Amino acid sequence: MILAVDIGNSSTVAGVVDSSNGTVVAHKRFATEPERAASEYLELFSSLVATLGKSGASGGVTSGIDGAIICSVVPKAVPAVAASLVEIVGAPVSVVSLEKASLEKASLGGDAGAADGSGAYGPEVKLVAPAMELDVDTPSEVGADRVVNAVAAFELFGGPVVVVDFGTALTLDYVNGDGVYCGGIIAPGIGISLEALHARTAKLPLVTIDDSIGCSGSKPGSDSGAKPCSIVGRNTVEAIKSGVYWGTVSMVDGIIERIERERGALGSVVATGGFAGTLAACADSVDEVDEFLTLKGLGLIYERNH
Structure with a gap:
């Protein structure tokens, strides 16, 4: 299962997607606040994962989530969201990007550039193309x-x-x-x-x-x-x-x-x-x-x- 996060202008929707069949088994919607701290996101996402009844060896809510992916139209919110997801999955987080130059740099091992060109998301982010x-x-x-919606619609319908x-x-x-x-x-x-x-x-x-x-x-x-x-x-x-x-x-x-x-x-x-x-x-x-x-x-x- 993966943790998917859609950061919209007004609302952010996070969901746990069962990768074996593509179904959304749990989700949470909350207001998009670009200034929200990573610790706040961690609480929100952890509570979502906790609804699955999964817990790690140390009691933390981590098991059962194999990875995480973000799409965002609010670039400023991505670093904090990504940092919190890394805490949950223990691995780099994927961010959907349509920036060809950023994708090429990422494929060569460079830091992922922010979607608005304002800086780097950091090594915890892996930019991915929408295929x-x-x-x-x-x-x-x-x-x-x-584009993410288009990918899903063509695949499903x-x-x-x-x-x-x-x-x-x-x-x-x-x-x-x-x-x-x-x-x-x-x-x-x-x-x-x-x-x-x-x-x-x-x-x-x-x-x-x-x-x-x-x-x-x-x-x-x-x-x-x-x-x-x-x-x-x-x-x-x-x-x-x-x-x-x-x-x-x-x-x-x-x-x-x-x-x-x-x-x-x-x-x-x-x-x-x-x-x-x-x-x-x-x-x-x-x-x-x-x-x-x-x-x-x-x-x-x-x-x-x-």
């Missing part, structure tokens, strides 16, 4: 999590496939029938849209939409966090929810339709990300929902590099 061809203008600019990630940003990524990553679409996610409406207007309130499926059933004007029941809002809060929620769903369906016009029929459309549960349920174009797609992709990449 997927990237047919884009500048591969190093593509978010590592997007074949191609052509589109991955829709309902995260801080809304991303759609296209993989053709040959397993080549061809690029994608980036748009504001639900949270960004709600915050922007509040910040850039004088009177619109800050509204929340959580990941619950049901309607709010609350009194008019209240913000329960649930998704909107009706497309036509009867008050400001409902109108904002409807605009952002159904606008996002409609955008996904519309973009998928346009991708198929341009590229041909898709085999599958797979949704993941923090809001996938509620948004994908109403998106007609989505075929599959896998909340652990990124962790499964990390598991695949780890196995292919070891």
Whole structure:
């Protein structure tokens, strides 16, 4: 089993992946805090491993975990996360990188350069490639999590496939029938849209939409966090929810339709990300929902590099 960590802009998800079958047997989600100390990460990851009932000879939670791998869109958080994982697995930690120069340096035995060029992650990090061809203008600019998702989606569902990630940003990524990553679409996610409406207007309130499926059933004007029941809002809060929620769903369906016009029929459309549960349920174009797609992709990449 391996410990896989996906460091996103808003949330970090850690999971234990059974490398024999690719399933996620335990997971933990917490807020991404770039300044968090390695000791704090160690507590978080150790508590996750402890749920498996594994313990080392000295009583520490180490046995059963053979390695660890990270993908991150927040480079500043990687050193502390990597240091804590080294304590758990007792070996260098893999970090998915799309930086060709850094990968070449690592293959020659040099220190792994940070993804943003700000310094070295250190000898406890081994940079690994995602094992997927990237047919884009500048591969190093593509978010590592997007490519990790693409690897998992093609392995699990074949191609052509589109991955829709309902995260801080809304991303759609296209993989053709040959397993080549061809690029994608980036748009504001639900949270960004709600915050922007509040910040850039004088009177619109800050509204929340959580990941619950049901309607709010609350009194008019209240913000329960649930998704909107009706497309036509009867008050400001409902109108904002409807605009952002159904606008996002409609955008996904519309973009998928346009991708198929341009590229041909898709085999599958797979949704993941923090809001996938509620948004994908109403998106007609989505075929599959896998909340652990990124962790499964990390598991695949780890196995292919070891």
